[in-house]
Amino acid sequence: MRFGVNYTPSNGWFHSWLNPDWQSVDRDLEQIAELGMDHVRIFPVWPYLQPNRTWINRKGIEDVRRMVHIAGEHGLDVYVDVFQGHLSSFDFLPSWLVTWHTGNMFTDPDAVAAECELIRVLGGELSQEPAFKGITVGNEVNQLSDRPHPTKMVATPAQIDAWLDATLEAAGTAGGDALYSVNDGVWFLDGHPFTPVQSGNKGDMTTIHAWVFNGTAQGYGATSEECSAYALYLAELSKAFSGDPERPVWLQEVGAPENVLETADTPEFCRRTVLNALDCPNLWGVTWWCSHDVAASMSDFPEFEHALGLFDEHGELKPIGRMFGDLAREHRDHTKPAPRTTAIVVDVDADGNPLDRSACGPGGSVCDLWMKAHCEGLRPTVVTSDVATDPARLAALGVTELIRDTDPHPARFYTAVSDSSFEDLDEA
Template sequence: MRFGVNYTPSNGWFHSWLNPDWQSVDRDLKQIAELGMDHVRIFPVWPYLQPNRTWINRKGIEDVRRMVHIAGEHGLDAYVDVFQGHLSSFDFLPSWLVTWHTGNMFTDPDAVAAECELIRVLGGELSQESAFRGITVGNEVNQLSDRPHPTKMVATADQTGAWLDGTLAAAKSAGGEALYSVNDGVWFLDDHPFTPVQSGTKGDMTTIHAWVFNGTAQGYGATSEECAAYALYLAELAKAFADDPARPVWLQEVGAPENVLDVADTPEFCRRTVLNALDCPNLWGITWWCSHDVAAAMSDFPEFEHALGLFDEHGELKPIGRMFGELAGEYRNHAAPEPRSTAVVVDVDETGNPVSRSACGPGGSVCDLWMRAHCAGQRPTIVTSDVAKDPARLAALGVTTLIRDEHPHPARYYTAVSDSSFEDLDGE
């Protein structure tokens, strides 16, 4: 079992790529390694690497490699995202895709070709580092394609599928894992152009980002078992859409947001969330968001973004950091749990995707059924209605009991934004 962090530089946040303080980076990564982590996820900023569609900042590429090298010096594996894309309520899109040059990163052929070239150049440089383990194409770029984004780049599921095929192939050329990440709109927004089947079949692993500010904490209660089990629920939901029953699920982002949790409750939330997540048989690893708090001097962040770190902005370990480090030490050699014999059924259409994704969201009928079964100690998993009709596939999964949604209803609690100041501007 792998334990790691999403690395947020303590000095300058991700803007530090403009003028890296390598002593600070070295100190940060040393702290992360000493906490007992085995990997970091690194976020170069897209416009800093590719400010023009046909000009790549080679110094920026070298800087990413240097960070990966430093991570390796401290015994950390490094996974690198390419398109940021979206980070902590800010979008980072190059000027050749916005305003007077408005384009679509998913469908414009010239834009896609440029993106694939950046992935190949970055991957080629990183492949020379022994600590490099893989590329995630982008951080939650799916949210740039749909509501509630105020300037979404519209695409169909076929178009996003083609985009993923092209960018993942470019990422695979680097020789490591080729992945992509999504926010929960994939699972809970009806008609969203990125789909659960894509997440379950494209790339080398399924990645999930489990944030309880999405209505889970607000609806079920911040200290409830449902809230602490949300990451496990999302992992089991993601498993349902994989062709390969053994496909790994990476809990790539999970954190303790203080807009819905009291600060005193965050270490216990961390403990319960991790212990629940470890009961997913397919879990590859847990990567906490994030390493270091955003400095108080940084403006215009939602307030809770300043307090998500395991370390504060001065490098002092916080109680939640101590808890996560202890869990990593105790459960790194965690044995795979037994298969789950009870399954909630999700009705799917001819594409294999949910008939109602909103029923899977917090307070939706599928989520409610799973949460009730979990709280009753039944250890539920999730299967699609196609699998539920196939005795051989059920037997292969070890499922003997099915729970069906007799009274479907959409999510009562789900909110697609993390901060109440960001509303659905187009009313969709």
């Protein structure tokens, strides 16, 4: 079992790529390794690496390699995102895609070609570092394609298929894992152009980002079992749409947001969330968001973003950090759990995607059924209606009991934004 963190530099946040303080980076990564982590996920900023469509900042590429090298010196494996894309409520899109040069990163051929070139150049450089283990194409770039984003870049699922195929092929040239990440709109927003079937089958692993500020904590209760089981639910839901029953699921982002959790409750939330997630037979690892708090001097962040770290901005280990480190040491040799024999059935269309994605969201009928079964100790998973009618596939999964959604209803609690200050966009 892998345990790691999403690395947020303590000095300058991700803007530190403009002028890296390598002594600070070294100290941060040393702290992360000493906590017992085995990997980090890092986030070079897209406009800093490719400020012009046909000009790549080679110094920026070298800086990413240097960070990977330093992490490796501390015994950490490194997974690198390329398109940021979106980070902590801020978008980082290059100027050649916005305002006077407005373009669509998913559908404009010249833009896609440039993106693939950046991935190949970065991957070629990083492939020379033993600590480099893979590329995630971008951080939750799916939210740039749909509501509630104020300037979304519209695409169809077929166009997203083509974009993913092109960018993942480019990522694969680096020799490590080729992945992409999504926020929960993929699973819960009806009509969203990124689909569950894509997440379940494209790339070398399925990545999930399990944030309870999406209505889970607000609707079920911040200290409820449902809240601490949400990451497990999302992992089991994601498995339903994969053609490979053994496909790994990476809990790539999970954190304890204090806009819905009390500070004193975050260590226990961390403990219960991780222990629940470990009961997913396909779980590859847990990567906490994030390593270090955003400095108080940084402006315009949602307030809770300043308190998500395992370390504070001065490098002091917080109680939640101590808890996550203890969990990593205790469960690194975790034994794969037994198959889950009870499954909630999700009705799907001809492409294998949910007929009603909203029913899968917090407070939706599928989610409610799963949570009820979980709280009753039934260890539920999720299967599609296609699988539910195929005895051989059910047997391969070990499923012997099906629970069907006889009273379908949309998500009662779900919100597609992370902070209440953005709710007017959600309503739009």
